[in-house]
Every structure is written in C-alpha cells, then in structure tokens.
Amino acid sequence: xxxxxxxxxxxxxxxxxxxxxxxxxxxxxxxxxxxxxxxxxxxxxxxxxxxxxxxxxxxxxxxxxxxxxxxxxxxxxxxxxxxxxxxxxxxxxxxxxxxxxxxxxxxxxxxxxxxxxxxxxxxxxxxxxxxxxxxxxxxxxxxxxxxxxxxxxxxxxxxxxxxxxxxxxxxxxxxxxxxxxxxxxxxxxxxxxxxxxxxxxxxxxx
Numbered sequence: 001x002x003x004x005x006x007x008x009x010x011x012x013x014x015x016x017x018x019x020x021x022x023x024x025x026x027x028x029x030x031x032x033x034x035x036x037x038x039x040x041x042x043x044x045x046x047x048x049x050x051x052x053x054x055x056x057x058x059x060x061x062x063x064x065x066x067x068x069x070x071x072x073x074x075x076x077x078x079x080x081x082x083x084x085x086x087x088x089x090x091x092x093x094x095x096x097x098x099x100x101x102x103x104x105x106x107x108x109x110x111x112x113x114x115x116x117x118x119x120x121x122x123x124x125x126x127x128x129x130x131x132x133x134x135x136x137x138x139x140x141x142x143x144x145x146x147x148x149x150x151x152x153x154x155x156x157x158x159x160x161x162x163x164x165x166x167x168x169x170x171x172x173x174x175x176x177x178x179x180x181x182x183x184x185x186x187x188x189x190x191x192x193x194x195x196x197x198x199x200x201x202x203x204x205x206x
Contacts, residue, residue: 016046020053025063029071032159036075038131043068043162051166061167065159072124072155073148076134080147083138112140117150124154 019027028050035041047068053059112119116137123133137147 016041017049020046020049024059025067028064029067029074032068032071032155033075033078035131036072036134036155037079038135040131042127043130043158044127047159047162048166048169051163051168052170054163055167055170061163064163065156068159068163069152069156072159073152076151076155077148079132079134080138080142080144083135084141085138087135087139108136108140110140112137112142116140116142117146120147120150121154124151124158130155130158 016031019031031041031046035043050059050064054061120137123129
C-alpha cells in the first residue's frame with residue numbers, strides 16, 4: 001500500500017515541479033487552488049519545492065505565501081459554492097447510495113453554524129481533509145465571511161509552515177514527502193474506519 005502511495009506522490013511531484021518551473025508564482029497559485037478543490041495535489045510537495053527555490057534565490061518567500069494562500073482561498077470558495085448550490089440536489093438524487101438524506105443536510109447545517117470556524121481552521125492542517133472540508137461547509141451554509149476568514153488563517157499558517165520547511169531543507173526538500181506519506185496513510189485509515197462506523201450505525205438505526 002505504501003509503495004502505491006509513494007508512486008502516486010512521485011508522479012504528482014513531477015507534475016507540480018513542472019508547473020512551478022514553467023509559470024512560477026502563478027503555478028503555485030494554480031496548484032494550491034487545485035488542492036482546495038478535491039483534486040489530488042498535495043501541498044506537501046508544492047510548497048516545500050517553492051521553499052527550495054526561495055533558498056536558491058529563484059523566488060521570494062512573501063510572494064510564494066501570498067500566491068499559495070490566494071490559491072487556497074479561491075479553490076475553497078469554488079468548493080464552498082459547489083456544496084452550497086449542489087449539495088441538496090446531490091443528496092436528493094444520489095444520497096441513498098451514500099447513506100445520506102435530508103436529515104444529514106440539517107445536521108450538517110447545525111454543525112457548521114455552531115462549530116464551523118474551528119472545523120474549517122483545524123481542517124486546513126489535516127491531510128486529505130483539507131481537500132474536501134469546504135464542500136460540507138457550503139452544504140451547511142456556513143457564514144461566508146467567517147468561512148473566508150478561517151480558511152485564510154488556516155491555509156495561510158499551513159502555507160507559511162510548509163514553505164519555510166522547504167526553505168530550511170533546501171535541496172533536501174523532498175524529505176518532507178517521506179513523512180507526509182505516512183501521515184496521509186494514517187489519516188486515510190482513520191477515515192476508512194469512520195466511514196465503516198458510520199455505515200454500521202446507519203444500518204443498526206434502520
């Protein structure tokens with residue numbers, strides 16, 4: 001399993017490096033926007049490489065962070081509106097295949113009205129979760145200003161951290177990938193366990 005994940009990351013890494021090498025800061029913005037739209041673009045590869053380019057004098061730290069954070073915010077807003085305007089339709093048409101119903105939408109809306117800020121902020125630091133967290137926020141009709149603020153803060157802090165790590169590691173920036181592979185795998189296992197538990201509870205309730 002780990003070998004498969006490593007191979008996938010290697011291919012994605014080559015793709016990300018090519019984009020950044022070709023279009024620079026706009027490439028960082030574009031890749032981080034894609035990361036916030038469910039697409040499998042890991043910031044653990046994008047920003048450390050940008051940090052390496054900073055250490056070699058090819059990029060500026062502040063511009064990289066600004067570009068990355070703007071990209072994260074744009075991608076998150078797109079996902080937010082997908083959830084807000086497409087969530088109900090999706091649940092009504094295909095929800096039964098995912099054990100979702102109108103009650104699920106009501107619960108989601110209540111959750112994000114009460115704990116949306118903390119959920120969005122913390123979600124930006126968790127692998128895999130940050131790719132999808134904006135969609136349920138939209139489905140839950142979270143306050144847009146609060147959503148943007150906490151997305152900006154969470155994504156900004158994460159982007160600064162990863163860029164700085166790449167800057168410090170320099171040519172060894174890929175070392176962070178070794179650790180992110182294990183973290184992502186661990187989070188994936190936890191999510192699978194939660195999904196199985198959710199299905200079990202749903203069946204038991206029925």
